[in-house]
Amino acid sequence: MIANKDKQRINRQIKSPQVLLIDHENNNRGLTDTREALQLAKDVGLDLVVVSERKDAPVAKILDYGKHQYQQKKRQRQSSKPTLKEVKLRPNVGESDYSLRINRAVEWLSKGDSVKFQVRLRGREHQHRDRATELLERVVSDLGEVGKVQSFDRRALVVQIVPS
Numbered sequence: 001m002i003a004n005k006d007k008q009r010i011n012r013q014i015k016s017p018q019v020l021l022i023d024h025e026n027n028n029r030g031l032t033d034t035r036e037a038l039q040l041a042k043d044v045g046l047d048l049v050v051v052s053e054r055k056d057a058p059v060a061k062i063l064d065y066g067k068h069q070y071q072q073k074k075r076q077r078q079s080s081k082p083t084l085k086e087v088k089l090r091p092n093v094g095e096s097d098y099s100l101r102i103n104r105a106v107e108w109l110s111k112g113d114s115v116k117f118q119v120r121l122r123g124r125e126h127q128h129r130d131r132a133t134e135l136l137e138r139v140v141s142d143l144g145e146v147g148k149v150q151s152f153d154r155r156a157l158v159v160q161i162v163p164s
Contacts, residue, residue: 009050009058010065011038019050019060031057084160086116089139091125091132102142109147109163119157132157 009015014034021029021037024044029037034048041048041062049068052059085108087101105115117139119132136159140149147161 008065010047011041014038014048014050014058014060016058018057019048020054020057022051022059022061024062034060037062082163083113084116085113086118089117089119089135091119091121091128091135093135102139105139105143105161106146109143109161112163114150114160114162115143115147116158116160121157129157 017034018031019034019037021032021040023029023040024046037048037060044062046062047065048060048062049065050058051061085105087105089098089101093101105117108115117136119135121129121132125132133154136152136154136157140152140159140161143161146164148164150160150162152159
């Protein structure tokens with residue numbers, strides 16, 4: 001039988017005569033016969049799972065295999081999720097501040113995260129909404145090479161950019 005590289009060997013699939021055993025309470029039991037380890041796992045109603053392959057003896061742990069698989073898939077989904085980074089601007093943002101935020105957004109987009117730019121208006125700035133939309137259009141044109149616009153809300157002054 002050829003063991004699958006991404007599949008862990010459990011219970012009777014373990015062919016090694018001895019394993020380094022970690023029991024269900026995370027105690028290191030040391031080098032143990034595989035039959036004895038299987039019996040211990042059976043007694044507590046859990047599975048014997050190889051967690052690390054070694055040349056002399058594999059490391060095996062007594063645990064609930066179904067729960068272990070679920071947690072691994074959950075961790076994998078969590079790590080592969082792209083995150084949403086948020087950048088808040090003012091309509092009269094300084095040139096150095098603007099370039100710093102654009103550079104950071106380029107970093108985030110190249111890592112695979114999406115970026116949301118939001119322009120905040122206060123007081124009399126509401127009379128010059130056109131300046132805020134011009135700023136967002138400038139952001140879109142500056143990030144055109146690394147990302148594409150997912151949504152552009154001129155009313156809320158929000159633009160969301162995803163990696164291209």
